[in-house]
Structure formats: C-alpha cells, structure tokens
Amino acid sequence: MDRLNQLSGQLSPSSKQALLQKNPDDVVIVAAYRTAITKGFKGSFKDVGSEYILTHFLKEFLDKTGVDPSLIEDVAMGNVLNQAAGATEHRGACLAAGIPYTAGLIAINRFCSSGLMAISEIANKIRVGEIDCGIAGGVESMSKNYSAANLTPKVDPSLLKNPEMAKCLIPMGYTNENVANKYNISRERQDVFSADSYQKAEKAVKNGAFKDEILPIKALLRNDGQEKEIVVDTDEGPRPNVTAESLSKIKPAFKGTTHAGNASQISDGAAAVLLMRRSVAEAKGYEIQAKYIACSVAGVPPEIMGVGPAYAIPEVLKRTGLTVSDVDVFEINEAFAAQCLYSAEACNVPKEKL
DSSP states (O other): OHHHHHHHHHHSOOOHHHHTSOOTTOEEEEEEEEOOOEETTTSTTTTSOHHHHHHHHHHHHHHHHOOOGGGOOEEEEEOSSSGGGGHHHHHHHHHHHTOOTTSEEEEEOBTBTHHHHHHHHHHHHHHTTSOSEEEEEEEEEHHHHOSHHHHSOOOOGGGGGSHHHHHTTSOHHHHHHHHHHHTTOOHHHHHHHHHHHHHHHHHHHHTTTTGGGBOOEEEEEEETTEEEEEEEOSOSOOOTTOOHHHHTTSOOSSSSSOOTTSBOOOEEEEEEEEEEEHHHHHHHTOOOOEEEOOOOOOOOOGGGGGGTHHHHHHHHHHHHTOOGGGOSOOOOOOSBHHHHHHHHHHTTOOGGGO
16 A cells, blocks of 8 residues: 555656655666767768667676666667667677676667657656666667668558558658748748757867766777777767858758758767666665656657657646746757757747757
C-alpha cells in the first residue's frame, strides 16, 4: 500500500513547489556526457560505424563517471538508421565497453526523439520500481547509414493509394516547406533565426561551454589511402561568422525556403545519461545533477511532422502544473528553422529562453 501511495504521488499533477521537493524515489540524473558531434560523410567519424562510436564512448563514460558497472540494470539506446535500430551491434557495444551481460539493451527508434524516448524508458522503469540504475542515450552514424535506399521504406503498392500512408512517406524537407507555407513563416525569418542559432553555438564553443560535457574518443580516419588515429573532441557543426545576409545567398533545396543553412546538418555522434533512484545515488555518494520530472508525446499530421513540440510542450506543462514562465530554458530540436520558430511561437516561449 505504501508503494502504491508513492507511485500515485509521483504520477499526479504537481505544483512547482512540489516538483522541487526531494524524495527517496525520485528519478535523478547523476551524469550526462556526449561525444563531439561531427559532420556526416566528411567529418572525424566518417570512417567508423555507430557500434565503434558507442563502444569507445561508453568506455569513456564508465571511466568518467566511476560507476560500478554491476549497478547498471538496463540500457536504452535510441537509433534511427541502423537495421532494427542497432539492437544487435549496440548490445555488443555495451558488452565490449564493460557493461555486464546482466544489463539488457532496448533499441528505440522514434526518429529525432529516439534518445529522449530512451531516457523516458529508463526513467519509467526506475519510477515503477523495476530497476534502480540504468543508462539511456542515443547513437547515430549517418555517414554509414544515410542513403536514399535506407530512408525509403518498402510499402505494399496497394497501400500507397491511401492518403494517410502517402503522407507518412513525404520527405522531411517538404514537410518543413508545408509548415512554412501553412504558418506564413518567411525565408527571411528562418534565416534570421538560423543565424542567431549559429552565433550562439559559435560563442558557446569559444567560451568552452561544451567542454565539460564532451568525452574525447579516438577514431580511425582514412584519406587518400592513408589511415591514422585521431582524437575527436570538438563539435564540427558550428560555422563561424554566419549572418542572415550570408544565409540569404544559399540556394533553396526544395524550391521553397528550406536550404542547407537553415536546416540541421547530417551528423555522427553519441550521448548518454546515467539515471538512478535518488536513494541509491545518495547512498553511493553520486552527485545529483538533475531530477527527472515528466515526458509527453504528441502526434501531429505527418505532412507537418516537425511541429510536434507545439503540442507536446503544453501537454507536459499541463501535467506538471507548470507554466512557460516557470521554465528558464527551452531546447526545441532545430531540425528546420520553420518548425522550431512555429513551435516556440505557438507555445509563447520568449526568444531569450530558447
């Protein structure tokens, strides 16, 4: 009965004050690290696959956190492009990195939110008492797995006549054009937003804002028939001196407003968090970085798939009893400028909080 009461208290909507309280059964994050994010096809991870990236990253993750591997009871890893979301090779990566075979692996594919869903999976298992400690994250090698053949699902021809099925096959770039057209988001606004994003990233790199969260790992780089080992420790995406004016000169990719400068790049990399029950983390002496509160998922019409945050954010705020003013920082996936702009504006998120 006590356990049921605890679960009931955790699942009920709470005020901000209640959410900030510390309880033994809280789900907490005790470590959060990532690799550098490199450019697909031409960056530092272009010659290694996701299993290589994940193996070496998890080795560094275990070493950096100092966690006893025997404490890890489950691993959830998000992945989009590998066959079966990388279940086999990423299980092997966990074992090769030193995680015991007693900790299973669940491979999760929910496209861009796969890593977040992995965190939700482990958090919920801790919350309901199935485990006390787990690792959640994501890994992707777009260099090895991004291709037209891999991105085009095989669908029975008879179903292609169904309009709902057909909508799910629309390339993402075109869905962003749909968002821009539907909500009257001009290319100029997209370029201004994108330039601001580049400038924030450039400033953060120069100030070392990401230094403590990146775990350097070694990779093999092959060029002109030569192979050498390098240390990968710096993000390759941020571009220096980007302005709205410079972005305005880039040719659109889809005969509209979307182009390489106001859309996210093709990337390789990995990230993970170590989650524990608060009572376990405190007993083991781990420093608690954050408390996991809630997660919400919202489906939207496939033809405007990028606006999911515009519906998921209000839902999670409603469930937790919070308001936009209660939250200091919002991070909305910047897949495309138009969908990010619309999502922020629909939720009344101030620019300074993005």
